[in-house]
Amino acid sequence: MNDTRRAVLDALADGPVPGPELADSLGVSRNAVWKHVEALRDAGFEITSDDDGYVLDAPPEYGGPAVEFGLDAPFEVEYYDAIGSTNDRARELATEGTADVAVLADEQTGSRGRLDREWSAPSGGVWASVVLRPDLPPAHAPALTLAAAVATTDAAREAGVPAEIKWPNDVLVGNEGERGGRKLAGILTEMEGEADRVSWVVVGVGVNANVSTDDLPEGATSIEAEVGDIDRRAxxxxxxxxxxxLRxxxxxxxxxxxxxxxxxxxxxRVETGVAQSATDDERGDRExxxxxxxxxxxxxxxxxxxVETDDGERVRVHAGDCEHLRPV
Structure with a gap:
């Protein structure tokens, strides 16, 4: 959404505004104001007009302009009703030099999770990938995955879902005995950079929001199943x-x-790649x-x-698949 159109929305949100007054305050022609209003109507904003001027009655239920309106964060939103993968599109934008864009979709038709595992992403979910150019060394980039997991968990909790995070990137709800819970959301982070700097990071977030559990894999849940449908825009x-x-x-x-x-x-139980002793960092990585x-x-x-093993050694695991076990 361009700055002028955003300014038109902000003005209309405060009450009736006559077209000439709006044109003067924005430094544009009355015809330009009318064109912006029509474009906003086409985007789904309910805007009426009477003798007192234009009035914004309601934003769209969902979509790019809907999320941008009232968003207190510096992200542009590129929205699709359906797309193969928001992460794939975000990578394309990243290679073009884009930053601070969230690619958002109602449905993904070719989505994937970690290690290229299949990920169900039906209509009604929240499927988003954010393009970032952080001023971080590559070694610190994993913190962005944790930040996304926290942000997802906090949004779910505010919606009434008692979510928690399983290392490294799954958001869970409830317990199955003492071994974990039902999967609500996942995070997939991709990065490109050099030894001393990050070129770009794409953080993908997939949340089973207004989705029936009939459309999800076994062991998964959704916000709809836990508390009912939510306002996805909010x-x-x-x-x-x-x-x-957090970033x-x-x-x-x-x-x-x-x-x-x-x-x-x-x-x-963690299926690991490379682990490092947490008690003696100078020993370096070991297989x-x-x-x-x-x-x-x-x-x-x-x-x-x-992880503290049964023999008392503390091991630092940088990447792997984690399974919660029953206590011994």
Missing amino acids: FVQRLLERFDE ADPEKAVEAWRERSATLGQRV STGELVGEAVDVAFPGALV
């Missing part, structure tokens, strides 16, 4: 605003993740056996899981 706005707060302070994001963790304090079992005791900046 949900996305809150998610983006909270994420914007500016990665260490704060990690601390907030700890407070919302479903994993810390749990006995876990793990591929499977690590112990208690998850901490998450270390910028997002490594610290």
Whole structure:
């Protein structure tokens, strides 16, 4: 949405505004005001006019202009009714030099999760990918995944869903015995950069919002199933605003993740790639056996899981799949 059109909306939100007065305040012609109003109507904004001027009665229920209107975060929104993958489109924008754009879709037809796993993304969900150009060293980029998980969890909690985070990137609801919960959302982060700087980061967020569990894999849940349908416009706005707060302070994001963790304090099995001793960093990385079992005791900046094994060794895991186990 361009700045003039946004200014027109802001003016109309405050009450009836005569066209000539609006034109004068914005420094444009009356015909330009009329064209902007018509474009906003075409985008779904309910705008009426009478002797007192133009009045905004209601924004659209969902979509790019709807989310941008009233959004207290510096993101433009590119919206699609259906798209193959919001992450794929966000990567295209990133390679073109774009920043601070959220690609949003009602439905994804070719979505994927971590390790190229299939991810169900039917109509009614919140499928969004944010293009970032953070001033961070590549080693600190994982904190953005944690920030997105916190933002998603907070938005879900404000909607009435008691969500928690399973390391590294799943948002869960409820318990299945003592082994975890039902999956509500997931985060997929992609990055390109050099050794000393990040070129771009795409943070993808998929939330089962107004989606029937009949359309989801076994073990998944949705906001609809937990508390009923929500206002997706307000949900996305809150998610983006909270994420914007946290991306500016990665260490704060990690601390907030700890407070919302479903994993810390749990006995876990982690399928690992490379692990690092948390008690002797100077020893450097070592290859793990591929499977690590112990208690998850901490998450270390910028997002490594610290696991205490049964023999008392603390191991820092930078990437892997985590499974919550029953206590011994």
